[in-house]
Amino acid sequence: MPNRQLTPLDRLLAGANNALRTVAAPAGHPARANPAESVPPAELDAKQKSHAAGLMRVNHAGEVAAQALYMGHAAVARDSAVEAQMQHAADEELDHLAWCEQRIRELGEKPSLLSPLWYAGAFAIGAASGMLGDKWSLGFIAETERQVCDHLDSHLQGLPSEDERRRAIVTQMRDEERQHGEDAVTAGAAELPGPVKQLMRATAKVMTRTAYWV
């Protein structure tokens, strides 16, 4: 079939499809194997399980937001190379989403009930910052990924040593988030103003504190 330019309607439908797939359906098969697949399960007591599930729910909510952010940015990107880069990152984030969900369900719990809210908020922020132009859009992504890496680093430090399955997933996610951020910088990301970074941290804190419980 010949290639054709995507119309705004095509993009809208693709976005709606991604939103539904992210928040409403159980995660499908990830394109890449779950890093925890070959790691034997640990013996966790009920309290450790519930804490582990809460932390993974936070990471899963972050991945829901990452999907929306990248789709929001891609929807308004002006440069087709930037759009392709965002699509590639979004594909890796989709694996992260599936790995987190698999671990939450292994622990007998469910992802955040507020996933539609995390998706809608992040999509709006992604599209709004994308409208300022690609260098700001990339700047927003670079800063988001930096903050996500900090969060995942602190998660890794607080992990009980027996939870090696979670460590395998979070370590690979952290490495890939770092790469997404570096790719955005290489592609020409602008450095965001300090108050914007602080606002992003404050917003992320609301999401992480809420998703741990709900």
Ligand SMILES: [Fe+2]
């Ligand atoms: Fe991710």
Ligand SMILES: [Fe+2]
């Ligand atoms: Fe990422």
